[in-house]
Amino acid sequence: MDFLAKLKAAARTRDSWLCVGLDPIVERLPDCLPRSSAGVTTFCHRIIESTAPHACAFKPNVAFFEALGRDAFFVLEDVVSSVPEDIPVILDAKRGDIGSTAHLYARSYFEKLGVDAVTLSPYLGWDAIEPFFSYPGKTVFVLCLTSNASAAEIQMLLCGGEPLYVRVARLVQSRNPSAGLVVGGTRPEQIGVIREICPESPFLIPGIGAQGGDLEQSVRLGSWKTGGGALINASRAILYASKGGDFAEAAGSVAAGLRAEIARAASAFQRRP
Amino acid sequence: MDFLAKLKAAARTRDSWLCVGLDPIVERLPDCLPRSSAGVTTFCHRIIESTAPHACAFKPNVAFFEALGRDAFFVLEDVVSSVPEDIPVILDAKRGDIGSTAHLYARSYFEKLGVDAVTLSPYLGWDAIEPFFSYPGKTVFVLCLTSNASAAEIQMLLCGGEPLYVRVARLVQSRNPSAGLVVGGTRPEQIGVIREICPESPFLIPGIGAQGGDLEQSVRLGSWKTGGGALINASRAILYASKGGDFAEAAGSVAAGLRAEIARAASAFQRRP
Numbered sequence: 001m002d003f004l005a006k007l008k009a010a011a012r013t014r015d016s017w018l019c020v021g022l023d024p025i026v027e028r029l030p031d032c033l034p035r036s037s038a039g040v041t042t043f044c045h046r047i048i049e050s051t052a053p054h055a056c057a058f059k060p061n062v063a064f065f066e067a068l069g070r071d072a073f074f075v076l077e078d079v080v081s082s083v084p085e086d087i088p089v090i091l092d093a094k095r096g097d098i099g100s101t102a103h104l105y106a107r108s109y110f111e112k113l114g115v116d117a118v119t120l121s122p123y124l125g126w127d128a129i130e131p132f133f134s135y136p137g138k139t140v141f142v143l144c145l146t147s148n149a150s151a152a153e154i155q156m157l158l159c160g161g162e163p164l165y166v167r168v169a170r171l172v173q174s175r176n177p178s179a180g181l182v183v184g185g186t187r188p189e190q191i192g193v194i195r196e197i198c199p200e201s202p203f204l205i206p207g208i209g210a211q212g213g214d215l216e217q218s219v220r221l222g223s224w225k226t227g228g229g230a231l232i233n234a235s236r237a238i239l240y241a242s243k244g245g246d247f248a249e250a251a252g253s254v255a256a257g258l259r260a261e262i263a264r265a266a267s268a269f270q271r272r273p
Numbered sequence: 274m275d276f277l278a279k280l281k282a283a284a285r286t287r288d289s290w291l292c293v294g295l296d297p298i299v300e301r302l303p304d305c306l307p308r309s310s311a312g313v314t315t316f317c318h319r320i321i322e323s324t325a326p327h328a329c330a331f332k333p334n335v336a337f338f339e340a341l342g343r344d345a346f347f348v349l350e351d352v353v354s355s356v357p358e359d360i361p362v363i364l365d366a367k368r369g370d371i372g373s374t375a376h377l378y379a380r381s382y383f384e385k386l387g388v389d390a391v392t393l394s395p396y397l398g399w400d401a402i403e404p405f406f407s408y409p410g411k412t413v414f415v416l417c418l419t420s421n422a423s424a425a426e427i428q429m430l431l432c433g434g435e436p437l438y439v440r441v442a443r444l445v446q447s448r449n450p451s452a453g454l455v456v457g458g459t460r461p462e463q464i465g466v467i468r469e470i471c472p473e474s475p476f477l478i479p480g481i482g483a484q485g486g487d488l489e490q491s492v493r494l495g496s497w498k499t500g501g502g503a504l505i506n507a508s509r510a511i512l513y514a515s516k517g518g519d520f521a522e523a524a525g526s527v528a529a530g531l532r533a534e535i536a537r538a539a540s541a542f543q544r545r546p
Contacts, residue, residue: 061370063370063374063375063377063378064374064377066377067377067381069381069385070346070347073342073345073346074343094368094370096367096369096394098419098421101334101336104339104340108339108342121367121396122427123394123419123427123428124416124419124423124428125421125422125423125426125427125428127421127422128421143396146371146396148371148372148398148401150398150399150401151398152398153399154437154440154441155396155397157432157433158432159431159432160431164427164432164437167427
């Protein structure tokens with residue numbers, strides 16, 4: 001099954017366009033868990049279990065696992081394999097290297113780790129992205145416009161009258177119109193611009209919550225014409241909803257609330273003429 | 274000691290501006306070594322031992338270690354710690370993530386792994402780079418102009434009359450003039466342009482050898498006015514110089530030859546008026 005089909009099926013089954021970001025930090029684990037790699041593993045398992053009914057995707061960020069040092073790969077492998085089979089896993093790696101090296105990264109993530117998609121940087125151009133498409137059913141999400149404050153320093157530079165992020169969106173559209181894009185929720189006006197250029201791409205939209213992005217606008221401007229396709233990512237708001245023994249239930253409640261908020265935003269704009 | 278001082282001392286001691294890239298591939302190990310993580314470890318140890326007299330830096334590329342899966346961190350840790358103490362290690366990671374995540378990467382690489390520098394992508398702007406400077410004595414090499422064919426698709430787009438890579442060079446120069454830049458040896462004309470903008474930066478110059486870059490031009494156009502500062506990287510040409518039991522000696526000979534070639538190129542242009 002190809003990535004978009006899997007994503008759409010997961011979104012339909014759970015009536016959700018929420019992506020749960022897995023950014024575990026040892027120091028922020030609930031008090032009931034050991035501050036260790038084992039604690040991180042249990043934490044992620046319980047979060048996945050309690051939020052899976054409300055999520056269409058999970059997005060582990062490699063940096064948070066690499067922070068565990070020697071245990072990094074074991075924990076990441078264990079966490080990825082504990083995601084229910086029908087929910088896609090997007091590895092947030094933001095990699096970008098020359099073609100021969102990109103092949104190695106693709107093999108590590110798609111063959112060994114078994115994720116469904118990976119985030120990539122566009123700075124090296126398409127030959128750093130192409131190798132990831134040699135795995136059937138897998139895809140990439142190319143960084144287009146990110147949610148951080150400095151994003152404008154590079155991504156909004158005008159290149160021939162258009163900002164760089166628009167050129168990146170056009171590059172993706174011209175090479176693989178069903179590939180995904182990362183589009184920060186902190187800049188909703190731009191989400192609409194990118195959606196015009198890439199009508200079929202799934203959008204991964206981080207920056208809602210802790211970073212101050214606008215959920216309603218992101219859903220309205222980022223969705224496909226037919227609805228859906230705008231994966232609203234939330235990480236910290238869900239993971240750290242409670243420091244107590246009820247952390248998993250609290251995470252589930254926040255995820256359920258976000259799912260409902262996304263659905264309300266979607267139906268509000270779909271009801272308009 | 275700060276990075277530049279350490280680099281200059283290593284270059285002076287060994288009279289070399291050669292950087293040895295550590296890109297080990299299990300399938301390409303010499304026949305005398307087991308095709309396993311242990312084989313990769315031994316291979317890297319022997320390569321480091323035989324080339325250290327001719328190198329001012331080592332550059333392990335994370336992708337090649339991640340390809341080892343569960344053993345990735347162990348092997349990388351072991352290899353990094355086997356580099357002689359006075360030779361800087363530049364981790365080729367090409368990372369780039371928002372500030373809070375960048376902090377985690379910096380801690381993993383500088384505190385846990387103990388490397389001296391890391392390569393970073395500029396696509397997210399300066400707040401993705403800044404956290405790496407909170408470690409005294411450590412530095413970064415920002416991707417400016419890469420050696421791959423598609424680099425031009427993004428890096429050479431004209432932004433306000435200047436190519437994007439020039440804007441990246443100006444950004445680095447304005448924020449931290451002693452930070453490093455990655456400048457591909459496949460585009461020597463551009464190396465000179467970037468050197469004008471960033472007179473103090475060390476340049477990491479990949480793409481010589483297998484990728485067809487021009488060593489002499491790279492040294493001539495990439496060096497500091499006072500000489501030095503252009504780290505010519507070679508990986509495959511050194512690592513895979515022989516498949517036989519003499520692989521380490523062969524690697525040492527190629528490294529010695531490259532060191533001499535770099536020195537010749539440097540003295541040729543320094544002799545000019």
